[in-house]
Amino acid sequence: MPSTLPDGEAVPPDGALPSSAYAGVGQRPFGFYLHVPFCAVRCGYCDFNTYTATELGSGASQATYADTARAEVRLARRVLGERDLPVQTVFVGGGTPTLLPAGDLGRLLAAVRDEFGLATDVEVTTEANPDSVSRDSLAQLREAGFTRVSFGMQSAVGHVLATLDRTHDPANVARALGWAREAGFEGVSVDLIYGTPGESTADWQASLDAALALRPDHVSAYALIVEDGTRLAGQVRRGELAAPDDDDLADKYLLAEQALAAAGLQWYEVSNWSAGPGQRCRHNRLYWQGADWWGVGPGAHSHVGGTRWWNVKHPAAYAARLAQGRSPGHAREVLTDEQRRLERVLLGLRLVAGHPLADLHDAGRAAAARAVAAGLLEPAAYTEGRAALTLRGRLLADAVVRDLVD
Numbered sequence: 001m002p003s004t005l006p007d008g009e010a011v012p013p014d015g016a017l018p019s020s021a022y023a024g025v026g027q028r029p030f031g032f033y034l035h036v037p038f039c040a041v042r043c044g045y046c047d048f049n050t051y052t053a054t055e056l057g058s059g060a061s062q063a064t065y066a067d068t069a070r071a072e073v074r075l076a077r078r079v080l081g082e083r084d085l086p087v088q089t090v091f092v093g094g095g096t097p098t099l100l101p102a103g104d105l106g107r108l109l110a111a112v113r114d115e116f117g118l119a120t121d122v123e124v125t126t127e128a129n130p131d132s133v134s135r136d137s138l139a140q141l142r143e144a145g146f147t148r149v150s151f152g153m154q155s156a157v158g159h160v161l162a163t164l165d166r167t168h169d170p171a172n173v174a175r176a177l178g179w180a181r182e183a184g185f186e187g188v189s190v191d192l193i194y195g196t197p198g199e200s201t202a203d204w205q206a207s208l209d210a211a212l213a214l215r216p217d218h219v220s221a222y223a224l225i226v227e228d229g230t231r232l233a234g235q236v237r238r239g240e241l242a243a244p245d246d247d248d249l250a251d252k253y254l255l256a257e258q259a260l261a262a263a264g265l266q267w268y269e270v271s272n273w274s275a276g277p278g279q280r281c282r283h284n285r286l287y288w289q290g291a292d293w294w295g296v297g298p299g300a301h302s303h304v305g306g307t308r309w310w311n312v313k314h315p316a317a318y319a320a321r322l323a324q325g326r327s328p329g330h331a332r333e334v335l336t337d338e339q340r341r342l343e344r345v346l347l348g349l350r351l352v353a354g355h356p357l358a359d360l361h362d363a364g365r366a367a368a369a370r371a372v373a374a375g376l377l378e379p380a381a382y383t384e385g386r387a388a389l390t391l392r393g394r395l396l397a398d399a400v401v402r403d404l405v406d
Contacts, residue, residue: 011309011329015079018334021305025080028291031089031283032076032112034069035297036097036105037315038062040132044165044235045193047227049299049313050095060315066104068315070111071322072296077115079327080294080304086119087112089283089293092126099129102137106144108296113145123147123282125187130172138176138183148187148281149180150220156210157203160196163241165231170210177214187279189218194252196224197241204252208259217279219265220272221256223249250395257391270350270394288347290340298328306335342405349401354381354388360404367403376400 039050051060090112092105109124118124125148126141138149155161156170173190180188190211194204211219224244226233235241257267265273269288274280286293295302298318301310309332312318321328335343341359348355354377357365368387371377376396381388393400 008309008331008333011327011332013326015075015327015329017079017304017307020334021307022081022083023305025292025305026083026085029088029286029289030085030116030291031091031286031293032073032087033283033293033295033297033300033302034090034092034097034108034112035295035300036065036092036094036100037298038065038094038099039096040099040129041165041167042231044163044231045196045224045227047230048095051315060319062100064319065315066100066107068319068322069108069296072328073108073111073115075322075327076294076296086117087122088119089122089286090118090124091283092124094127096129096132097126098132098137102140102144105141105146109145118145123187125150125189125281125283127152127191128176129168130176131168133176133179135179135182138179138185142183142185147185148189149185150189150191150218151176151180153190153207153211154193155196155199155203156207157199160199160203160207163196163198164193173210174214177216187217189220189281190214190216192219192221192256193224194221194256195244195249197236197244201251201255204255205259208256212259212263216275218272218274218281219260221253221260222271223253253395254391257394266352267394268352270389270397285351288351290344290347306340308333308335345405346401349387349389349404350397352388354378354386357382357385357387360387363406364404367406371400371403 037050039052042050042052090109092108097105105126112118124146126146127150129152151173153173154164154166158170161170177188192207192211226236226243232241236243260273265275267273268280269284272281272284292304293302294304295311298311298315299313301308309329311328312321312330318328345355345359357368360368368377368382371393372379372382375390376393378388378390387404389397389400
């Protein structure tokens, strides 16, 4: 979740949505994103809305955060009314969610369950730093109803982790995954980052090998992006570190695809691979397919029925709004039909199934035909009426998408 917030129209103090947003609520999948904005150390590459203890200031506390966030879950119930909305997915992200006690994370999930109910096959994920969990805490999370855990491995190479300001011991990843398996989690995922300054091809191969040795159910592999305002951006600007190289990123993506596919993991989104359809992250698919979700926490974004809004950034301001009985919403926008179509195309094209050609304008369908000829879209999918990326197309996904939506 980015640390910067866009402008938009004001959110009413009671958080009420425009009447248009309520149309179809309950007919689309519905999920919750629960943001925990705390980190032990701020990583130099991170642009997310996170805070260390020294940055919190007065009026915000990790100790009281669960109660504050539960208040927003209750607000969500009031805003959405008595509609039947069993929650399909819950994703707890950060920050480092597991800096909170497992009991607090369990109480957050319980608030969602109590106010909305959970689908019988609900997916409940938490992100975790390998250093911020124990055998007992993972067992408590599983008992509380969490079904999936995603560990921030990033790299298995010490000097790469140091450049990223990651403080965990690489050896702790295997131990944490073992505890998660022991606790009975239905899905265990690892996150990797490639393209860090100073990372060699051999370093990246070592990280892939180490990750696959753990036999994860799911792997996310993201190219490093140098975000403005981060410590890493300053280091690159001053010439202390080299900026990521596009050719190097492409080579490392191909290496990841080769290694992950050989291990039986199938890509289903440009940066995500799973051991099978049942191990795909359903919560992320909810975003990619334009469904409805409520984002709880400072800076969290929500979307219901074409209305998107985002909360105030700082935990103290967030807590103050809720203590006053007010929505923590900072601003919102009501998407036009064309904006929603563009988002469907932008996100749908990143998925293995691709996106219906019928959702493209004439110029976009013409561009799709050219992309097939150029080897960027799958010919078989095209004949079935879908635009689906080839491996080469994945490397150039942003450019392909721009051509299809222009």
